Amino acid sequence: ISPGQFLSRTMIGFNDHHVMETLFSTIIAMFLIMTLKVAREHPITFDNLRNKNFDALKPALPYMILTGVSLGAYSLAWYGAVFFSFIIGIYFTVQHIIDHMHKRSTDYLAVSGAIIFLIALLMVLAVPNLSSKGLLLKGLYGGIIAFPLLTLVSIELNKRNFKKYYYPLAIIALSIAAIALAKTFSPSIYALIGSLASYFMRTGGGTTIAEASPLLYQGGVFTLKPLWYNFGPAVYIALVAFLMLAYEVITKKNTQEKTFLIVWTVMIIWATLQQNRFAYYMSVNIAILAGYLGIRLLEFGDWNTFLPNFRSKIRSMADLPELVKVINIKHILSAILVFLVLINPTYTLAMQQSQGVGGPGGQWLEAVGWMRYNTPDPGISYYENYQKPPAGERFQYPDTTYGVMSWWDYGHWIEVIGRRIPNANPFQQGIGGRSVDMSEENRPGASTFFTAPSEDEATAVLEAIHPDPDKAAARYIVSDVEMATGKFYAMTAWTLDTANYYIPVQTSQGTQNVPGPRYFNSMEARLHIFDGNGLKQYRLVHESPAGYSAETGYKNIYNQLFGGSIPETNTGYVKIFEYVKGATIKGTASANETVTISATIKTGLGRTFEYSQTTSGGAYEFTVPYSTEGPVPGQTQFDTRPIAPYTVSYGNTTTEVRVSEMDVLDGNTIVVN
Structure with missing residues (x-):
């Protein structure tokens, strides 16, 4: 059982799609490896296909289809599925180079790659109104074109007796030319190419997303602790296995499936170092590599001869005494070593972490449950299917429909448990703010609402979000104590305007940064810390039970530094306000x-x-x-x-x-x- 993010995101009750990503990407890898192995044993060539000798294709075709269906399912499950298509594309490029350098046919790569991506493409095309459909289609079309092209270049260079190292140079030249052409004639494809890198390089508010932060940095400080938390000792075992596997790939021929495992792992490591969310992807690679080393240890302990001997000598219960002649000390020691090194430490760590589960806490469940049954029906059925309006037109909501403003972390809870429409959600929709620099417009959204320095400016944000200038986008505002304390910086980061919310103050423990006037004037502080006191159009309608938090500390600072007299107690962990x-x-x-x-x-x-x-x-x-x-x-x-x-x-x-x-x-x- 892998600890860390894989464990937390696969436990019952985790309300997101991460486990589906891991499942489908692993199935894709499994069927692709089987495709490569069968294609090696039953070579596929263009000559066979030209001569209508489809028998050569039959052994590998089922695995190609299964790989394509898995890639299609993965694409339908997550809008960022182009990421794994990119990994497959990198592998096919590397394998093309390896095969060409060894003067092997690359026909099987063109055929299998095109079939896999074509099947996934048909699945994506069959689903209307799919989020990021254009992005997915461009990635799949690119593979269908690129894989045969790489093979044709290999064939032509071989025909013309070019030196083999010209092939990787030709690929580099083609890649540069493709990027230049995309920049000139297809800005959308050029943007796709750039997005594959920029997705992992977050700036501004994106750096405050917990799962999007670099794996080995906590609070800006480099640390290896996340490796142990997410993978336990298996990560170090996997490193040894990775080096062993890389050695095999370099020194042996026809190691397509091992080459894929190396490329897949390198790409996942790269992604995980940029964004720790990919640790639950990396758990699969760690497990496979650790398992590979475990197999090598068992082979060293002669376990590959144990099973045949066992079958030949132990035919019934009466033969069990003969077991002592089948098993030896190497079998026992190697099995114990595998258990102690691979299984027990990871299992122990996972069991410790399983004591704490994620998801909404009791206060949030209580609050959104209250909202579901004590606020007006928004006029949109939770289970109804609604047609997407034509391009350029807006969906016509009933007059009774309203939104709920909260931080984007909580959008799914509000929607799924509270059955209300959130203004912002974990897809990073509705956050607002800026992306690059302060010269941009501060787009209306959750970040601009909660950091607004006055009630009037906060209300202006709600009105700016709604397409009807005479209406506000939200009727209810939901705040929790984390938004008022630890998460408040994230709100400011999304606007890129982070200065002076916290000020340095000299204390007995040295200089400390504490909330300053700009923080206490923010809409979030006005709502949660001050209960909306003095606001004209926002009223507290419900609060959940309190919880232990930093709220009292913030109130103490306000009283001590700014002459306040508010009670220094923990109040509702979640508070629901109504805009009237x-x-x-x-x-x-x-x-x-x-x-x-x-x-x-x-x-x-x-x-x-x-x-x-x-x-x-x-x-x-x-x-x-x-x-x-x-x-x-x-x-x-x-x-x-x-x-x-x-x-x-x-x-x-x-x-x-x-x-x-x-x-x-x-x-x-x-x-x-």
Whole structure:
């Protein structure tokens, strides 16, 4: 059992497609290796096909078909499947060079590669509205063209008696020419070529994605610890096996399947070093390589002769005493060595890690469960199939449809468990911000909403996201304490504007970076740290039970450094806010009076906090988000509300004001006499 990411992403309850990626990519590799082995034993040539001698193709054809079907299934499972097509393409190129240098026919590579990619292509073409379909098709078309072309170049160079090292030079020249032509005549294909490298080189907010960070760097510091966490001692055993395998490939002929394993492993190592998410891919390669070394150890212990001897001498239970004559000390020692070195350490590490499972915690399950049953039906059926609108047109949502704004990490939970439409999701859709530099527009999205320095600017983001300028893209905002603390930097990183959210402060432990004014003015802090106190159009409607977090530390910093007086306690781990029009309360006070409107808010957990706004100048006008009269049917069934009417106070005057739910939802005006 492989520990680390492979274990965590294959446990029951993990809500993503990673395990499907690993499954299909491994099946592709298995059938491709079988294709190569059979094609070596039953050579496939263009002459056979020209002469309609298809018998030469029959032995390998089933494995080609299975490889193609597996590649097609992989392409349908993950929009980034062009990655494994790229690995296959690199291998076929390397194998072409090896075969040409050894003066072997490369016909089998052209035929098998074209058939495999053609089958996958037909599967992708058969599925309408497939995400990144264009990207997948370009990769598959490229293979169908490239593999026969590589073989034709080999044939022509051999016919003309060119020196064999001209072939790799010809491939390099063809590659450069293809890139130049793509840049000139097909920008989309040129972009595809660039994306294969840039996908692994994240910048800006992309560097904050946990699974997209480099494997051997934690907090910017180089470390080998992730190797042990993800693979245990098997990684070092696999390294030895890799070197042994590489030696065989170099010194022996016709090692196509071993060459593929080497190329596959090198490419996966490269990907994993760039983005640690590929560690669950690499677990397969580590297991195969470790298994290869295990086989060599057992062969050294004469286990390859044990089974024939066992079958010849042990024919019934009565023959079991003869077992002592079949087995010897080398058998026993080699088996013990394999168990102690390959199996036990990895198993122990995996069992330790299995005690903690991933996925949504209890607070999130409670919060999105509450949302599902206590917020209005968005008018979109969870199980319905909807037709994609024609190109250039937008899907026409019902008037009752609304979105839910949260950080992209939680989009799938909101959609699958809460049955609501998230504005951002783990496909990195809806994040907004910038990609390259500060000269770009700060695109509206989750990052720009939560880092907005004021309520008005946050609301402007919601309005900018919605295609209708008169509507906001989200009715509900979901925040958790991680967004307000550890994940907040990621939000700023996606905007590329990270300065001054944290400031250096001298403490007894030296200089420490702590949240500063820019952080506490952000929309995320206003919502989660301050419970939305003073906001005009955002109200807390539900909070989950609290959990131990850094929240109290942030509140302590605010109180100590900025003169605050907020309770230093952990509040709801997940908080759900509703964006409303708000009721307007108007009145007149004495000139130059400071007027305050306030209410004590009580959550469903019994926690209370103060809500207030202040203005001055005689006439006053407040927009408030809370109803004092409770929920109404068909709207949010909130469990967080004022315990009494609002109080408007100035000088010696105090007035109570009641606000109905429809006043809040419709934006009505209440005049205080």
